[in-house]
Amino acid sequence: MSSSESAFGRMLRQLVDLGVIKLETEPLDARIERRLKQFWEQTTCPNCDHPTIQTWDSSDRVICRSCGFKPVYTYGTPFHEKHLSSGEMLLTFVLYANTLLSISQIAVLFDRAYGTVYYAIREVETAVQSGFPTVWEQFQHRIDGPTQVDESSTVCSGYKGQDPPRDSRHCGGSSRSGRSRWKGRHGDQVTLVAACRDVLRVIRGQLGIQYETDLEPVMREAEDLSQPLGEVWTDGLQAYRRMEFDHKIVVHDETYVSPEGIHINQVECLFSLVKPWLRKFRGLSKHGLEQAAHTFGIVRSLNLVGASLEILVDCLALGSFPSFE
Ligand SMILES: [Zn+2]
Incomplete structure (x- = not known):
């Protein structure tokens, strides 16, 4: 890497190499999946506009009972067809948004290319920014x-x-x-x-x-x-x-x-x-x-306001699907 890498960045890379840091995002993946499926059930079908989307815990597909449209639950969200899992994408965003870790350091932590992490963060960020006003209004603070x-x-x-x-x-x-x-x-x-x-x-x-x-x-x-x-x-x-x-x-x-x-x-x-x-x-x-x-x-x-993880996921979901509003 470049000579400008900080000592902390080097230490972090060493820790990753030693296998000290293991990111287990499966529980987070599952929470995001549950929340997105709840949103699917509340919205209209992107294909036929009917409020007839059905979801199952056991399937990663959601199905429209009217037209048979059968997308993966991540369809239309920044999580769709990425090299990172949903949980990994959200975690990269959290680390980016609320720590002084650089994007290069976050990429090291996830053992991914800089570009993969950079674009994942940018996509999550865009969705969060567009969904935030609606979620903020729902706080009714x-x-x-x-x-x-x-x-x-x-x-x-x-x-x-x-x-x-x-x-x-x-x-x-x-x-x-x-x-x-x-x-x-x-x-x-x-x-x-x-x-x-x-x-x-x-x-x-x-x-x-x-x-x-x-x-x-x-x-x-x-x-x-x-x-x-x-x-x-x-x-x-x-x-x-x-x-x-x-x-x-x-x-x-x-x-x-x-x-x-x-x-x-x-x-x-x-x-x-x-x-x-x-x-x-x-x-x-x-x-x-x-x-x-x-x-x-x-x-x-x-x-x-002490927001929970769910509120962040909601910002993202609302930002991905204008029809959810
Ligand atoms: Zn449909």
Whole structure:
């Protein structure tokens, strides 16, 4: 492997070689199969649109009693016809979403090619992102209080071949000392915009900084997931002053908590969590980074409500089958 592999990555590979780490995903495969079959029974046939799908514990086929369509239960989901089992795919996603293990390290753990694991994670991620709003709505959590909104300085993710410098503020194109020692090729960089409200976390990563347009998708998404939005707390940026939402401002240069108790500490905290996580995606393209950033918000929200494995599977199933909604 490359010389940039971390000591931890090497140790992990040694542990895998020693046969210390054995992943037994069969119980997880079985749980996913049960849940997907429950969804099949609630939905309409993708072939004839009748609500006549029947499933059996003993068969991996589901059958439409109207038209005889007989797909495997993974049909239409990211689990369909993959080199990884359903449980392995979900586990790669969990390790990707909630640890600092890189995709290469996860690939080693599963003894699979990087590409196999990379595309499995991307497919699960896409489905989870599209199913999340429906599942979140079904929680019926009471989301209230103010929404804190902020944007990060440019983050240094996506550097190819070498670790980025420790202080991410120093790599946005300035000629600060130390930069010349650092030979990693540049991947894409993104600016993060985030909203925090109660247990809800929304993050978007975007190339460049255009505050007015970058703010909009995050505010809309936060509103959709917790409406009505109510009060919005921001810092003193001009773009925020022009914002159409009813909002209060804390000016950072003066104080971190305004005399009225207005602050954006939750967003600052979120950025401090997401930045080290994004750094593991060296060489990832702009699109991959944007998708990863968005995933982190979903994962944080699910963590904060103490979501179960079933809820993650449900996000994925609902994201795979729009008709399940
Ligand atoms: Zn049918």
